Amino acid sequence: MNGDAVELSPRFLNKHDQLYKNIEQVKPLEGYQDIVCHGDAYGFVIRNADGVETHLTLREFGEILQQTPGFEKGKPIRLMACEAGAGDGLPAQYIADLFGVEVLAPTDILIVAPDGTMKIGKNNDGVWKKFEPRRKFQ
Structure with missing residues (x-):
């Protein structure tokens, strides 16, 4: 990541991203740490200051997260990434298991x-879905 990214935080956004600005106003959820990244139902995306996107596999993102200062291992996560809980919730379940x-x-x-303030879905018809670990990766 370049100097325009938030590198010492589990918020994987660049300072030119509107989400970077808006996320600062989100109220913490007691008992959870917020991990913020762009994503979809299959993985995660890091966008640099020029708008260039890097698509990360679930494994790549997990490895980056493990090495991120500020990430609290063992603490529940509110994964603030679009569609991370859609369908079978592959990204969310991977992180829960990992x-x-x-x-x-x-x-x-x-x-x-x-x-x-947050809403899930254009019509606010989405929800926060809970994922419990099924197995631990090694």
Whole structure:
């Protein structure tokens, strides 16, 4: 990641991204740590300051997260990544299994307003879905 990215935080956004600005207003969820990244139902995306996207496999993202200062291993996660909980919730379930913790993830696109309010889906018809670890990766 380049100097325009938030590198010392489990928030994988660049400072030119509107989500970077809006996410600062989101209220923490007691008992959870927020992991913020662009994503979809299959994986994660890091977008640099020029808008160039790097698609990461679940494994790549897990490895990056493990090495990220500020990430609290063993603490439940609110995974703020679009569609990470959609369908079978492949990204969310992978993270739950990898770290052996509960993960909350949106079932549709996550829209974060400038005041920090969030809705899931364009019509606010999505939900936060809970994923429990099924197995621990080694």
